[in-house]
Amino acid sequence: MTVRLAVVYYSATGNVHALAQAVADGGASRGADVRLRRVADPAPEEAINSNPSWRAHVDATKNSVPEATLEDLEWATAYALGTPTRYGNVAAPLKHFIDLTGRLWQAGVFHNKPATSFTSAMNRHGGQESTLLSLNNVFYHWGCIIVPPGYTDPLLFAAGGNPYGTSWPSGGGEGPSEDTLKAAYYQGQHLVDITKRLEQG
Numbered sequence: 001m002t003v004r005l006a007v008v009y010y011s012a013t014g015n016v017h018a019l020a021q022a023v024a025d026g027g028a029s030r031g032a033d034v035r036l037r038r039v040a041d042p043a044p045e046e047a048i049n050s051n052p053s054w055r056a057h058v059d060a061t062k063n064s065v066p067e068a069t070l071e072d073l074e075w076a077t078a079y080a081l082g083t084p085t086r087y088g089n090v091a092a093p094l095k096h097f098i099d100l101t102g103r104l105w106q107a108g109v110f111h112n113k114p115a116t117s118f119t120s121a122m123n124r125h126g127g128q129e130s131t132l133l134s135l136n137n138v139f140y141h142w143g144c145i146i147v148p149p150g151y152t153d154p155l156l157f158a159a160g161g162n163p164y165g166t167s168w169p170s171g172g173g174e175g176p177s178e179d180t181l182k183a184a185y186y187q188g189q190h191l192v193d194i195t196k197r198l199e200q201g
Helices: 015-029 045-049 052-061 070-075 092-099 102-106 128-142 178-200
Strands: 004-009 033-038 078-086 114-121 167-169
Touching (some): 004 015, 004 070, 004 092, 004 178, 015 033, 015 078, 015 114, 015 178, 045 052, 070 102, 078 092, 078 178, 114 128, 114 178, 128 167
Parallel strands (some): 004 033, 004 078, 078 114, 114 167
């Protein structure tokens, strides 16, 4: 049975998008059918235009990455959710999308499906771990099986050694490092590998 992986994320300036793409590519490398989906950005145009990186990322992805829908979540047999850190918590656009899932939750759509999380923040101690734990709280309520990367491969240490999920301290500069993208790629592989084991019993 083919794993159906939904990688759903919010990204303003592109860092989380890069991580999401790496997670999706990692899952696909293990044979998963992958949907890479961005949640809608509700920010007003004047706010987006005030940051050239934000404007560039919105323009670059608006036609190339479909917007996430609840149907994507119904379709999937595994989930990877990504968000920038906002005060150590989930960014509002992704949280809004999550808040729309009540009907699916009540119907048991999420039960026993593997899930993992990833994030980016400006500073090394800017709340990455608490943000990942916040996303995991959603998975607890959904009844998912949380699949963290842990310390299951040496390459994770080169990316900062975060056992909760891939995280990138952007520092307001360039996108995720090659080591971090490798960790995200591995996280996608690991999620699909575990999903296959669970499906095989």
